[in-house]
Amino acid sequence: MSTANLDPTLNTHSAHAAEHEEEDHRMFGFIIFLLSESVIFLSFFVGYTVYKTNLTDWLPAGVEGLEVREPLINTIVLVSSSFVIYFAERFLRKDNLWGFRAFWLLTMAMGSFFLYGQAVEWMGLPFGFTDGVFGGTFYLLTGFHGLHVMTGVLLQGIMLGRSFLPNNYAGGEFGVAATSLFWHFVDVIWIILFILIYVWQ
């Protein structure tokens, strides 16, 4: 028996294998994380529903309700961006890097448009986040979701930048797949949020 067996630096083969294993597990881990993250939104949604159905003076004084038209445009843009990012991923799988970049950039533009629309809506509202439970929950839900959209756009920016590194996306890319999944997640959350806040008034 030699001491070499005990030296991990010489055991490069298994160390290498471990590194590859880690990559294989990333998507599994990321999906678990997203499932857990969705429970935060679920908690907020349940809280919103409980408040809305139980409180007698739900809307603050002088507030009639929420305008639906602009948020609906925002919703359409965000939901369609989910399809755009899907095509971007398909281009990447076919090794069409420029197609990927174009559609990826379009997704980012649509996400940014959503954030811009959200900001415009916030600035035009007659109530703030301290105006009763309604104001608090409205800004909490849209704000927390907005943070996720912003995270998504930032992640997309990083992935776009990485696409210019040579051979970076050869043989599948976890980052792109995870960002795309995250984007679909943010999208689904928004649909529920839109129904809860804007449709159900």
Place this chain on the structure above:
Amino acid sequence: MSNASLDAIAAKSDQPFPGAPNNWRRFFSFSTDHKVIGIQYMVTAFVFFLIGGLLAMVMRGELITPEADLVDRTVYNALFTMHGTIMLFMWTFPMLNGLSNYLVPLMIGARDMAFPRLNAAAFWLVPVFGTLLMVSFFIPGGPSQSGWWAYPPVSLQNPTGNLINGQVLWLLAVALSGVSSIMGAVNFVTTIFRMRAPGMGWFRMPAFCWTVLSAQMIQLFGLPSLTAGAVMLLLDLTAGTSFFDPAKGGDPVLYQHFFWFYSHPAVYVIILPIFGTFSEVFPVYARKPLFGYRFVVVSSLIITVLSAMVWVHHMFASGTPSWMRMLFMFSTMLISVPTGVKVFAWVATVWGGKLRLDTPMLFALGGLVCFLFAGITGVMLGAVPFDIHVNNTYFVVGHFHYVIYGATVMGIYAAIYHWFPKMTGHMYYEGLGKLHFVLTFIGVNLNFFPMHPLGLMGMPRRVASYDPEFAYWNVIASLGGFLLGVSTLPFILNIVSSWVLGKRAPANPWNAIGLEWLIPSPPPVENFEEIPIVVSGPYGYGSDESLVANNPAGELISEHS
């Protein structure tokens, strides 16, 4: 296998190599080795255990006389708040995460956790939020005084008017603890799902791994609810929203729902790995297979599911409608069924076995007795009429201290002694271990049993002074509390001295069956020279079946020597 070859292995591991067991500096580095991280978790948690214990002893010192004479009432409030918070978020969770971190990859035949860097990051958050919480002792106004539940509207009071106050630091620390726990949970679930050795099907996995899986799944669905509540409370406290402030139209009971939807299942996060420890320890020291293995492991999953449906039993006195009380009384009674299955299985495992009363077995048996007692008072508390009667009295405090000290801490001690030779490569001193057990067991019962009669007599919890008629039981409880403080001394002495000077431990000092016992003590950095190929289920005591088809230790321990 002769002793000579094992000595040779022991001598070999004295050779210096990076990350070697005798290279103590790795414990202070950003190591990604799950074994190093496991020990980092455990030692850090134990330091916080001592701090939380000191706070408890100051409280017991206050309660030894009926008058509030030792500390100011506001200090007393801070003491019980910090005691509870430290013991849960900085002792039991990190301790059990450390234990699971060390053991799960070894037990399932993996070389490390699925995400080693994430694992290290999750650990290093523990000292960060621990420090954050400790800082609150030194800021104007002192630490949070609202109890570890932080119920509004009490937790929304901010007498100092500072933005950085005890409650805000408390919320930040709890939020960071949540981030760390989620990182850990993602890692554990991925590891157990994806990295089991070839041949290790679900029903060949040791019960400990099942309980870790069940516990970590609870973290994943439960913690986000606490995070949501904590974010809203933080906004109420700092930004002027009114989610939970009844004066401004908010609903304080909703916070209780958010809090308990996580914090009741959190009890199962704590107790499930202890169930796993019992399931590992009893077969080894009784020399019998775990009775009803499948029932035991499946009942862990049933507990995970049911744990999401019992939280309102903490709120029977919070104006909860009676249909809800009935429903949650029923679900609470229901969860005692899978728990009872486990208790019967352990008793049946020990029954008629060739018992070897080493320290781990003593602690496991002591823990089981305490758990049984706590289970009985738990079913009592689950009944609405009884709960309304003793709500917020010392009966509740006595009940959960039997769970958390009696069962959990004793279970943790059982695990530490049982795997100490594996983790350190040294044997502990049996005599000191037995002394530790005797002091702990007497201390637990002296300290926590008197709380039950006190609660039935009507003594409320969280008070610094009380009616002199309660003095008798309080004096006994305080003496028990000081004894528990003393009981940690032989443990610390034992661990430190045997880690440095103790006899070299062989690979398998207990003749236990399990992948972790097939490799040298302490295990090499990559755990297994060859990934084991598992060919039979765990706990094959009394059968000739081999656990693995190959020798996972490779040349480190040769099979035919």
